[in-house]
Amino acid sequence: MENPAIIHIDKLTKRFPVGNGEFTALNNVSLQFEKGEFTGLVGPSGSGKTTLLNIIGSLDTPTEGVVTVLGQSIAGLSHKQSAQLRNKHLGFIFQTYNLFPVYTVYENVEFALLLQHIPAAERRKAVLDALEWVGLTDKINSKPPQLSGGEGQRVAIARAMVKRPAIMLADEPTANLDSKNSHHILQTMKRLNEELHTTFLFATHDEKVMAYLDRIISLEDGKVVKDEQIVHAKN
Template sequence: MEIIQIKKLTKRFPMGKGEFTALKEIDLTFTKGEFAGLIGPSGSGKTTLLNIVGSLDVPTEGEVLVLGKSIGNLNQKDAAQLRKESLGFIFQSYNLLQVHTVYENVEFPLLLLKKSASERRKMVMDALEWVGLTDKEKSKPPQLSGGECQRVAVARAMVKKPSVVLADEPTANLDAKNSHNILKTMLNLNRELNTTFIFATHDEKVISYLRRKIFLLDGQVEKDVIVENPKS
C-alpha cells in the first residue's frame, strides 16, 4: 500500500539574485511499513525532501502525496493537522521539553489530539514500554543520558502510532552503543506497528539497519536499493 507518492518533485530556493535547486524531478514511492533512508552528503537534498514529506515545506514543482493529501495544496492549518495526526518526527538533538517529565513529553502529542486522560495514560505507558523507559516516567530530560533522551524522543514520535516517522540524523549525538540500541528499538517498532520510517542520514550505523537505501546526490536520486539481507 503506497502511503507516500512523490512525482517529479523539484524544489528551488531563492539565492541572491538567482535560485538554488535543492531537488530535481524526484520520483519516489513509499509503502506502508518501510524502513528506508535518504542517504547522501551534506547539500544532497535529504533534509529538504524530509521537510516536504513532513508537510513543513511545499514543492516548487511536481506533486507529493502523503496519505492521499497533496502537500502543495495544504494550508498551514491542514499541514499542521497532517503532522499532528499522521506524522512523527525524531530530531538529531532530541528536542525534549526540559521542564517536563518523560511522561509529559511523551503525552504532549496526545494532548494535541485531545485524547482522554485514561487513553493518554495507557498510550504513554505503552510507548514507554516500547523504548524500555517505564521506570523513568517521572524523570526530567536533564536527569537522563543522551541515549535515554533519544528513546524518549522515539516514544514521543511513536505514541500516537503515526503512519510515518521522519528521522533526521537520529544518532548523530549518540555513541555507537546507544546508536545501535535506538536503531534496534525503531526497527522493532517498525515491525510491530508496521510504521513507515524514513531517515535522512549519512551515518553508517543507521545505513546498516535500513531495508531500503535511497542515495541522493545534488538533489537527484542516484540509486534506490532494496537491501536483501539487512542487519536486524
C-alpha cells in the same frame, strides 16, 4: 490494493531563493514508498535529504511536482490541514531532540497527545505503552537534563510514536549517540516498524543505520542517483 504506496513523489523540484538567484536543492525527484518500509536517504552534506524529509512532512512545499502523503497532496493543504496531517499521522525525530527540560519524561511524551482530544485514561495508557516500547518505564519522573543522550533520544522516539503515526520521519537520529545507544535505538525503531507496521524514512550518514535498512536511496546534488533494495542474510 494489498500494499498501497503511502508516499508518492512525482517530479519534485525544490528551489530556494538565495541572493538575487535561486538554489536547486531537489531536482526532478520521483519516488514511491509503501507502507511498512524502513528506508534511508543517504548522500553528501547538502544533497537534499533534509529538504526532502521536510516536504514529505509538510513542513515545506514543492516548487514543482506533486507530493502525495496518505492520499493528500501536500501543496493543496491549508495551514490547518497540514497541521492535522502532522499531528495525526506523522512522527518526527530530529538530531537535536528538543525535549522540554522542565517537564518530566512522562509529560514530554504526553504533550504530543494534548493537542488531540483523548480521554485522560486512554492518554495515560498510550504514554506508558510508548515509554515501555523504548525501555524507559523506570525514568518516567526524570527530567531531560537528568538523562543520558541515548535516553533523551529514546524519549523523543516515544514522543513521536505515542500517536502511532503511519509515517516516522527521522533526520540523523543517531548523530549524537555512541555506538551502543545507536544500536539500541535502531533496534527499537525496527521493532516498532515490525510490530506496528509504521513506515520509517531516515536521513543518515551513519554506517550503523545502513545495516538496518531495507532500502537505501542515494541523493547527489538534489537528484536520486541510486535506489536499492537490501536483502539481509537470514541467520
